[in-house]
Amino acid sequence: MIRHFSFADPGLWHAANLLVGRHGADAPILAGVRAEEMMAGGDTEGWAMWKRIRAAIDELLRTEPREGERLH
Numbered sequence: 477m478i479r480h481f482s483f484a485d486p487g488l489w490h491a492a493n494l495l496v497g498r499h500g501a502d503a504p505i506l507a508g509v510r511a512e513e514m515m516a517g518g519d520t521e522g523w524a525m526w527k528r529i530r531a532a533i534d535e536l537l538r539t540e541p542r543e544g545e546r547l548h
Contacts, residue, residue: 488525492532503533 495503507530514522 488528488532491529492536495529496533496536501537504530504537507533 492503492507495507499506507526511523511526511530514520514526
C-alpha cells in the first residue's frame with residue numbers, strides 16, 4: 477500500500493528545506509536521484525515520497541510566479 481503524502485506534511489517541507497540548505501541548486505537533482513534509487517530497489521513508497529520532496533524543493537526554489545498567480 478502506498479502512503480499518500482500531503483504538501484501540508486511538515487516533514488516533507490523539513491526534508492526539502494534541509495536539502496536546499498545543504499545543496500542549494502543541486503537539491504532537485506539529488507532528490508531525483510534518490511527517487512530513482514528507491515524505484516530501482518522496488519520501494520514505491522520511498523519513490524513517491526522522494527518525488528513529493530522534489531516537488532517541494534522545486535517550489536522552494538521557484539523565483540517566478542505561475543501564470544495568473546498574484547504576488548502579495
